[in-house]
Amino acid sequence: MPHLLKGEFSDNAGTGIDGDRDQHFPVDVLRKAAGLGLGGVHVGEQHGGSALGRADGVLVFEAPASGCPAIAGCLSIHNMVAWMIGLYGDASQRERRLPRLCAMDDLASCCLTEPGAGAAQVYVVRARTGEPGPRGISAFLVDDPGISFGPNERKTGWHAQPTRQVVLDGVRIPADRLLGRAGEGFRIAMNGLNGGRLGIAACSLGGARSALDRSLAHLADREAFGARLLDAQALRFRLADIETELTAARALDARDPQAPYLCAMAKRFATDTGYSVADRALQLHGGYGYHAEYGIEKIVRDLRVHRILEGSNEIMRVIVARGLTEALG
Numbered sequence: 001m002p003h004l005l006k007g008e009f010s011d012n013a014g015t016g017i018d019g020d021r022d023q024h025f026p027v028d029v030l031r032k033a034a035g036l037g038l039g040g041v042h043v044g045e046q047h048g049g050s051a052l053g054r055a056d057g058v059l060v061f062e063a064p065a066s067g068c069p070a071i072a073g074c075l076s077i078h079n080m081v082a083w084m085i086g087l088y089g090d091a092s093q094r095e096r097r098l099p100r101l102c103a104m105d106d107l108a109s110c111c112l113t114e115p116g117a118g119a120a121q122v123y124v125v126r127a128r129t130g131e132p133g134p135r136g137i138s139a140f141l142v143d144d145p146g147i148s149f150g151p152n153e154r155k156t157g158w159h160a161q162p163t164r165q166v167v168l169d170g171v172r173i174p175a176d177r178l179l180g181r182a183g184e185g186f187r188i189a190m191n192g193l194n195g196g197r198l199g200i201a202a203c204s205l206g207g208a209r210s211a212l213d214r215s216l217a218h219l220a221d222r223e224a225f226g227a228r229l230l231d232a233q234a235l236r237f238r239l240a241d242i243e244t245e246l247t248a249a250r251a252l253d254a255r256d257p258q259a260p261y262l263c264a265m266a267k268r269f270a271t272d273t274g275y276s277v278a279d280r281a282l283q284l285h286g287g288y289g290y291h292a293e294y295g296i297e298k299i300v301r302d303l304r305v306h307r308i309l310e311g312s313n314e315i316m317r318v319i320v321a322r323g324l325t326e327a328l329g
Contacts, residue, residue, distance in 0.1 A: 109166075
């Protein structure tokens, strides 16, 4: 499965370098991924899902990210929403929504405090329905035809995934669209983000692994002063450091996904490491790394936003520090 996904996400005309250049969102490729069970990774089998745990999901999202981190990130977000509906939705919501999400006949997006991707059919939206603070926030499933969108945002990376402002102007939400109970929206969002942070961390690892593999091939193919660049000890030491950091990031990423501060540590470390690895891989290519056809500069651009997605890495440090201080009483 990983090899098939990597090929689809990197070589298909709608993904990889071509998708980045053309800013094409490859819904057809996503639906092929759904045929492999990637549309409902954490959803129960009775609704068409794969019923996998978080540790399995890390491996699932890492594989396609080696071909295109942007589309793999879309898969992670889609699955975060499907997981929330599977856990917090009532029987009617699960029966109506989950089979179409698992097949990716419908695509899902999560609207938090910033504009979300505008190519979905189902949105989880938070709105204030009560008192100030987190207890006054509720979550809703929104697919009303009255939704409109702003223009496609121009971004540094993730060109293959559209990002547009979701505009709710006069949209009325029936009571049966409430996800969970009134006032639970903040808790639902935080629990969903724990898994989402692991997904984005995995996407960073997949992109970074691809950058390292490309660097190994490039250094093996290039010569200077009559010898392969790959045989230069200084470059081999740099490759060894990169491999060590990637291995360390993967080990942390696979830890207990139930504790929020462990998820925050995994997200912070893996996304920082992934971006650093990709940046150094570009450097190892020399001037060629800056050329679009080598694919390295795309990975660097795509992975940069992972340090912001699902909570910035500064917020991840706040969560980790809070966990440390709470442990002291």
